[in-house]
């Protein structure tokens with residue numbers, strides 16, 4: 001035991017000598033990344049891995065639930081019944097589509113409700129991520145349903161108007177319509193939809209706000225567009241986002257981030273969000289949506305032809321312009337969405353990595369960026385395999401982000417120009433602790449020597 005402690009101390013001293021207090025050029029980003037990852041204990045790692053890996057399956061379950069519900073509505077002829085009811089109520093086709101839409105969205109929501117309840121309520125509580133009572137959750141689910149019911153039904157009226165008039169080129173028109181609706185929804189969201197669920201207000205005053213506004217202005221972002229919102233009402237997750245479009249664009253950060261993040265971490269996150277804004281990612285998303293929607297609608301065209309030829313009679317679906325066939329469209333779109341998951345994730349993840357780099361350059365807080373990645377690891381798997389990251393990750397993994405930050409730090413700051421900010425961790429650093437927590441002196445009792453327990457060999461990996 002004594003011998004082991006001795007070896008450990010020797011290793012720490014060696015680390016300190018070889019890395020922490022040596023010439024800046026000796027800062028090894030890989031070793032620093034490994035050391036940071038090693039600060040997350042086994043139990044915490046196992047928990048967030050389990051949570052995140054469970055999420056992989058939900059991609060499949062959700063798609064299957066939607067496809068199953070669509071088939072059920074077709075085979076029971078419930079969809080045809082909804083269409084008949086709409087036709088009995090009015091002769092106007094647009095209004096028929098709207099009434100069919102109301103029934104269909106309601107049926108789909110009820111059929112997939114157990115899945116939503118399990119995923120968004122039961123599981124979030126199981127992993128200690130939710131702050132909502134069942135009553136709160138039900139209220140928000142009901143509001144979400146109302147917004148979805150109204151917007152989707154209006155969209156369906158426009159979609160079926162296009163399908164009935166545009167002939168063979170319907171999918172091109174439908175793509176334009178989808179993009180138009182998306183832009184509309186994004187633009188009104190910060191003003192009309194997000195406030196239904198959270199309170200948004202200008203960010204709280206203080207030194208940190210001044211620094212964030214300065215960073216925003218320096219990067220050409222209108223400074224009055226930084227908001228804070230009370231996400232703690234719903235969950236413990238820390239986050240920030242860019243929302244809106246054109247006149248409504250704004251950057252928002254949540255109260256969990258402000259309460260739990262250090263100033264360096266908050267600045268690192270805001271640098272990332274400013275990156276999304278400045279790099280015009282919203283335009284890229286719109287363009288991507290246009291391409292994916294065109295492909296999806298083209299496949300729907302083929303899928304409908306095949307399924308209608310096989311089952312049209314049985315399902316009571318007359319032709320493509322018949323709303324009773326909507327579940328066929330939904331089935332095909334859900335299947336496409338499932339199969340396209342690695343592509344859509346990779347497109348998003350690429351933008352996120354760009355925003356990460358932008359944020360590192362804008363905020364110059366590589367350590368804050370790395371430690372906030374560790375805090376995000378409460379519900380994101382830190383260290384996936386390369387294929388796992390490619391298929392399932394819509395953000396770079398914790399390891400990728402920490403490595404990026406350490407790489408930036410090595411290049412820009414010789415590895416140790418900035419003091420390490422590790423507030424919120426179990427073992428606070430000595431005031432004069434150098435660049436990385438791995439090299440902080442021993443402190444604390446009963447805590448695992450997480451920062452210090454870095455075998456000398458690892459430092460050179």
Ligand SMILES: [Zn+2]
Pocket residue numbers: 272273276352355
């Ligand atoms: Zn982002």
